[in-house]
Each structure stands twice: as C-alpha cells, then as structure tokens.
Amino acid sequence: MATGITDSNEFLSTLNQLSQSADDLKSGLSESERVTAIKAAQKLAQSLEKPRDAIFKMSYSPVEIASVRIAIDLGIFTALAENDQPMTLDDLAAIKYADPIFTGYVVEDDFHYKVYVRLPCSIPDISSAFHYGFELAINARSGDSNGFWGIANKLSRPEANILFQSSFVNYYGNKNQDSMWDLMSKNPQFNDDFNALMEASAGDRGYWVDWFPVQERLLDDFTGGTEDVFLVDIAGGRGQDLKAFEAKFPETSGRLILQERECMLDEAKLSGKIEKKGFDLFKPQKVQGAKVYYMKKILHDWTDSQCQEILQHIRIAMVKGYSKLIIEEFVMPEKDAPLLATLWDWNMLVFCSTMERTQSQWNRVLASAGFQVVKVWSSPGDSQSIIEAELM
Numbered sequence: 001m002a003t004g005i006t007d008s009n010e011f012l013s014t015l016n017q018l019s020q021s022a023d024d025l026k027s028g029l030s031e032s033e034r035v036t037a038i039k040a041a042q043k044l045a046q047s048l049e050k051p052r053d054a055i056f057k058m059s060y061s062p063v064e065i066a067s068v069r070i071a072i073d074l075g076i077f078t079a080l081a082e083n084d085q086p087m088t089l090d091d092l093a094a095i096k097y098a099d100p101i102f103t104g105y106v107v108e109d110d111f112h113y114k115v116y117v118r119l120p121c122s123i124p125d126i127s128s129a130f131h132y133g134f135e136l137a138i139n140a141r142s143g144d145s146n147g148f149w150g151i152a153n154k155l156s157r158p159e160a161n162i163l164f165q166s167s168f169v170n171y172y173g174n175k176n177q178d179s180m181w182d183l184m185s186k187n188p189q190f191n192d193d194f195n196a197l198m199e200a201s202a203g204d205r206g207y208w209v210d211w212f213p214v215q216e217r218l219l220d221d222f223t224g225g226t227e228d229v230f231l232v233d234i235a236g237g238r239g240q241d242l243k244a245f246e247a248k249f250p251e252t253s254g255r256l257i258l259q260e261r262e263c264m265l266d267e268a269k270l271s272g273k274i275e276k277k278g279f280d281l282f283k284p285q286k287v288q289g290a291k292v293y294y295m296k297k298i299l300h301d302w303t304d305s306q307c308q309e310i311l312q313h314i315r316i317a318m319v320k321g322y323s324k325l326i327i328e329e330f331v332m333p334e335k336d337a338p339l340l341a342t343l344w345d346w347n348m349l350v351f352c353s354t355m356e357r358t359q360s361q362w363n364r365v366l367a368s369a370g371f372q373v374v375k376v377w378s379s380p381g382d383s384q385s386i387i388e389a390e391l392m
C-alpha cells in the first residue's frame with residue numbers, strides 16, 4: 001500500500017522519526033508486536049538494498065561470526081560483563097595481550113574514545129551460541145559441500161545423520177561415524193555448548209508456561225494425587241522447561257519427571273520435586289498413564305518414520321480421553337517463513353538430516369502414529385508453537 005510519501009527528504013525524515021520512536025516504544029511493545037515491527041523494518045531494509053551489496057554482505061557474514069568467536073576467546077564479553085563501567089579498547093585488548101586493532105564487537109559507546117559497554121545478555125548464552133554456530137554449523141557445511149550438492153540436486157534428504165557423520169570425520173576425528181548424540185557424549189565441550197544453547201533457545205519468547213494456557217488446558221482436569229504423574233518431559237535436556245513449570249505452578253500435586261539419556265542425567269541440576277529417569281526414545285515408554293507427555297524440539301531431530309516409532313511408544317503409555325501430548329516445535333508457515341525458524345530448518349538438515357515441519361507435515365506424522373491434533377497454539381511473535389494432541 002502506498003504511504004503517500006513522494007519526496008525524498010520527507011521519506012528520510014520519516015525514517016529518522018520512526019527509528020527514534022522504536023527506541024522509545026521498544027519496552028512497551030508486546031513480543032508479537034516487536035517481532036511484527038522487526039519484519040516490517042527488515043522488509044524496508046531489503047527494499048532499499050541493492051543486489052550487489054546484499055550479496056557481498058551475505059558472503060562476508062561468516063567473518064562476522066568468526067570475529068565474535070575470537071572475541072569470546074579474548075575474554076572480551078566476560079570482562080565487559082564483570083565491569084559495571086565502560087572499558088576502553090586498550091583495556092579490552094590487554095586482557096589477553098591482543099592487538100587493539102583486533103578487538104571489539106560490542107556496543108561502541110563513544111566512537112572517538114573507543115569505549116565499550118556490555119550487551120544485555122549473558123555470557124553462557126553468547127559463547128554457547130557462537131561455539132555451536134561457528135565450530136559446528138560452519139564446519140559442518142564446509143566439511144561436506146558435496147553432500148549438500150547431492151541433497152540440493154536430488155531434492156531428497158539422506159538417511160539420518162549421514163551428512164553430519166561425513167562432515168565431522170575431520171573436525172572431531174569422528175572416525176567411528178558417530179551420530180551427533182554419540183559424539184556429544186564423548187566431547188564435554190560440545191555437550192556443554194549444545195545444552196547451554198538449548199537452555200537459551202527460548203530467547204526473548206520465554207518458556208512454554210509463559211504463553212501456553214497450562215492451567216486451563218492441563219491442570220484443571222488433572223484428577224490424580226501425589227503418587228500420579230502429572231508431567232513427563234521426554235528428552236528434556238537439563239530440565240529447563242520443567243524447572244520453569246515448577247516455578248510457575250509450585251502447588252501442583254502430581255509427580256514431575258525428566259527423562260533423558262542416561263549419560264545426560266548428571267548434567268541436569270535440579271532442586272524441588274523433579275525426578276530424573278534415564279530412558280531411550282526408541283524403547284517402550286516406562287511412565288504409564290501420565291496426564292501430560294511434553295516434548296520440546298525432539299521430533300524435529302528425527303525423520304518421519306523415526307518419529308512414528310517414537311510416538312508409538314508414547315501412544316501405548318497414554319490413557320485415551322485423559323492423557324495429553326504436548327509438542328513444542330516450530331510450525332513453519334507454508335509461505336513467508338520467519339528467518340529464525342528458517343535458520344533452524346537449515347541447521348536440522350546438517351545435524352540430523354531432518355527439517356522443521358509445516359502444519360500439514362505435523363498432522364501427517366502425528367496421524368501416522370494414531371494421534372489427532374486438538375489445537376495449535378502459537379507463541380508470541382515467531383513460529384514456535386505448541387501442538388496439543390490426543391489419542392484418536
């Protein structure tokens with residue numbers, strides 16, 4: 001729709017006013033308003049960008065990630081986080097005897113004096129995301145570009161993990177052709193980065209309990225007592241989603257269970273009443289008759305036929321008309337997919353030879369294992385959703 005602005009001066013002044021208002025309004029915007037505004041601003045930037053600039057920017061973008069990765073190793077983010085006061089470029093460079101010219105990807109507070117201030121996010125968030133994004137995501141891609149060409153040409157996905165295995169033979173000495181999960185259990189740094197990344201991946205959206213109506217959809221018709229299981233988090237990592245639940249609903253009477261691979265259980269530092277149990281997604285589900293079986297970012301790790309197998313084990317444990325399956329995943333729109341969800345989709349191809357699914361793909365996978373979708377709930381802003389499902 002035309003705005004009615006035809007004069008270039010008026011256009012530039014409107015842009016300036018808009019960016020000023022964005023600064024002022026930011027804290028008052030809801031999460032979905034904020035994400036909608038970002039989309040509009042990105043569309044505007046794309047309309048103004050010329051093709052050569054856009055292509056160069058994209059082709060240089062790995063350098064940006066590499067630079068932040070180096071800054072992490074130089075201790076720059078940690079030093080800024082520990083200092084209330086802004087620091088100069090020389091201070092930052094001195095931490096690990098770096099050349100000042102090499103230093104710096106933080107907010108430049110005062111260009112002339114090169115003063116840097118801290119960013120409003122935590123060090124584990126930044127470092128795990130960058131270790132993972134750089135060491136793993138970039139190396140995986142450069143490690144097996146032939147594999148990518150094969151997929152692109154055939155428009156098909158290889159068997160689970162093949163791309164990952166061949167990409168990592170050199171990088172991690174992955175001579176045994178381990179899967180990502182096996183390799184993680186042998187490399188503490190990889191494991192820690194991955195888990196920290198998953199913990200941070202709720203991003204600014206918040207945890208499921210912050211945007212899904214847990215009380216109305218799950219708690220109101222929980223009839224069990226203290227011996228009965230209310231919630232099982234299936235492959236729940238270090239337990240962050242259960243901890244968020246426990247913090248928000250401390251009075252819940254039923255049991256809360258974290259299921260994970262045996263080798264991951266020590267990683268989960270839990271207090272309160274959450275129980276830890278080792279399990280395997282591909283073996284029968286031992287927790288029978290729980291009210292809620294919750295799975296976040298699990299099925300996207302697996303192909304349709306593997307999902308069917310995982311889901312069938314859960315189906316057998318559920319009670320028809322009572323138990324609920326709650327799946328938290330991206331539900332990709334058929335068109336206009338947001339960038340974050342698309343980046344995850346590309347990563348899934350590298351790491352697990354899988355993808356993020358659309359609504360119709362989810363419906364198909366769930367139906368193949370005997371589930372029907374009751375409702376899909378969207379988180380504010382992006383495509384992260386909760387698929388509420390029950391037995392057919």
Ligand SMILES: C[S@@+](CC[C@H](N)C(=O)[O-])C[C@H]1O[C@@H](n2cnc3c(N)ncnc32)[C@H](O)[C@@H]1O
Pocket residue numbers: 181198199234235236237238260261264279280281282295296297298301
């Ligand atoms: C993408 S992570 C998601 C973790 C957590 N739900 C979250 O959102 O942070 C996938 C999880 O599946 C677990 N996993 C992988 N293979 C498994 C298997 N065969 N049996 C049980 N858990 C498995 C991993 O240990 C990992 O924690």
